[in-house]
Amino acid sequence: MNPRSPKNTKSSKKSPSKTKPKAKEDPLLPIRTLPILLPLPPLSNRKRISFFLFLNILFFLQCSSVQEKPKEVYHNNPVVTEKVVLSKIEELQNSGIHSLSYMYLLGDGVIHSGVLGGEKKEKIQRFKIGSITKLFTGIALLQLQEKGKLKLDDKLSRFLPEIKTIQSREKNFREITLRDILTHQSGLPSDLASGFFLSPDANDTEILESFRSLPSHLIHMERNEPGKVHSYSNFGFGLLGVVIERVSGLGIEDYFQKEIFARAGMKHSTLLEVYENSELVPGYHGFFWKTKTARPKIRDLTAGSLSSTGEDMGLFMKALFQSKKGKGLLSKQSFAEFHRIQKGPSSNFQMKLGLPVLLQKNISGGKTVWTAGHAGSLPPYFADLVYDPETETASFLAGNTTGFATASIQPTNKAVMDTIFEYKTGGSLESPPIGERKEQNQLDGYYGLYASPFGIHELKPGKTPKLDIMGIDFDLVERENRFGTDLRLFFGLIPVKDKTIESFRLEFEPWEGEKIFTLYSADMTKGSIGFAHRFQPNQKLPDATYLTSYQTKDPHSIIPRVELNKDKRGFLLATIGYSLGGLGYSIASPCLLESPTTLRILGYGRNLGEKIELKTVEGKPRLVYSGIEFLAD
Known part of the structure; x- marks a missing residue:
C-alpha cells in the first residue's frame, strides 16, 4: 500500500483546508454532466406512507407566509460565497447525516475541503463514493488507449474471451465493445446479484479473488441486444476492471494507485478496504434514530468500491483539469473524448453520456454550459460530484447515513455548484426551457399497463385521466402540448402546489413499434430515468x-x-x-x-x-x- 504520511488537513467547518493555487490554466469548450448513480429500487409501501406525510407537510408549509430573502451577490465575492456554501453544507449535515465530507473549487486552484459531524479520531477518515468510481474506471481505459494497449471500440472478446460463453437472448447480436459498457448500452445484465455483497469480514485478498472471478460467471448469464437501450450495469463496469488488469499487467489496486492516485497526489484513496494512515468512516441508517451498519464490501470493485476524502477528490479534479494542458491524468484529446457526447440508443432521448459522465445542458447568459459529474450510492454511503470543465469549478459531497436527509445530498450539491458558478462567472446556471411540441399528446390507444424500472404503472381513462406512479394516482392535465401532473390529498379535495410535481411532463409516443411514455422535467432530462413500456397482460401462469x-x-x-x-x-x-x-x-x-x-x-x-x-x-x-x-x- 502507500506508506506516505498524511498531510495536515484542516477539516473544520470554519477552517476548510486549502491547497495553494497554481497558475491559471487555459479554458476548454464548455462541457457538463448531471450527476447520476447507482439507482435504488423504488419505494416500498412503508416509504409510500412517508411520501404522503412529506406531501402533507409540504402543503401546510406552503400555506404559511415566508418573506423572501434578498438575493446575495456572489460574483468575485469570496467571503459571501464561502459563507453561503458552508451554510448550505452545514444545513445538510444538521438534517440527519452523521458525518459529511465536502470539497469545492472556486476556479482558482484552491481546494476547500472538510468533514462535518462524526467522531474525532486520529486517522483521516475516508467516505465511500459509490459509482463515482466509474469515472476513474473510464479514465484508466482512456490512459490505456493512449498507450496503444487497447481501443475503446475494440470488442470485449479481445480481452475477455469468456464473453463468448454468454447466452444470447436472440441470434445474430453484434459483439459488445468496451465503449458499449462505458456508456451503459452493452446489453449485459445490470447486476450479478449473486455475490455482489461480500461478508463484512472478507479481507482484501478474498475481495480481489471474488472480483477476478467475474468473467467465470458469464457462462451462466444471458445478454440482450447492445446499443438498443440504456441499461445501467454495475456488472459491466466490474468486467472493465478485469480488462484493466489483463491489459496493464498490474493488479487493479496497484493500477489505480500508480496511474491515478499518485499522479494526482491523492494519499487517502483506495478501491480496497485497508489503507495505511486512513480508515473508512462508519456508516449509519435510520430515519429518526441512527444505527451503525455493517461495512458494505462489494465484489464489483471498479463499479463502486472507491473510498476517498474531500481533499483527495479536490486533488483528483485539479489533476483532471490539468489534462486540458496535457499535464494531468489524460492527454488533451482523451480529456475531450471523456466529455464528448457519445452516441447513444434512441431511447436515451435527450440524455447525454460521456465516458461515462452524464452531461447536463444549462443556459447562462444566453449561452449553453455543459456541466459534468456523477453520483454514487453504496448505502449507507451516498456521494455526488458535479463540475464545470471550462471554469474549473466543482463541488463534491459525501455522507454516511441512510435516512430522510440522504435525498437532499444531490440537490444541495447542485445548489452549491450554482453558487460557485455565479461567483466565478457572474452568471447563473438555468435549466433550458422544455422544447416545443407542435401537437398535444393523444391518449387514444395508450390506456393500459406499463412496465418501467420503477415498477408497474396504469394509465386510467376518465374525464381527467390518471396515471399510477409508484402506487399514487396523479391527474394528467394538458400542458405545453404534453401532459403535466397534478396531485390532490384528503380524498382528492385539496391540491398539492409543489414546484417539482408541477414541473413534471409526460409524453406518450411510439418507439420502435412499441408504445411508451417518459417522465421528465426541466431539471430531469428526458430519458435519464428510463421509460415505461406498455404491455398486454398475459394470463398464463406457472404451476x-x-x-x-x-x-x-x-x-x-x-x-x-x-x-x-x-x-x-x-x-x-x-x-x-x-x-x-x-x-x-x-x-x-x-x-x-x-x-x-x-x-x-x-x-x-x-x-x-x-x-x-x-x-x-x-x-x-x-x-x-x-x-x-x-x-x-
Missing part, C-alpha cells in the same frame, strides 16, 4: 406450487427475497426485495411465462428483460434469479 415466497440462504445477499404471485389484474407478478444499508426496498414487475419453468421480466432498462428460472428439488420449488438460488418458504 401453482411456484406461486409463493422464496428466500436465499446468503445472509449478505443484496436480494434476500423474491415472491411470485398472481396480480389482481390476472397476470404473473414478481416482487423482488432488496436489502441496502440496513433498509429494505422492493419492486414489483410483470412477467411473461416463456416455458413451464422460464419467466421473463417485462420492460426495458435496469434489471428488466431478464430471466427467472423455476425448478423443483426433492419435491420443493426453487427459483433462480441473477445467479442466486432461492428456496421456497
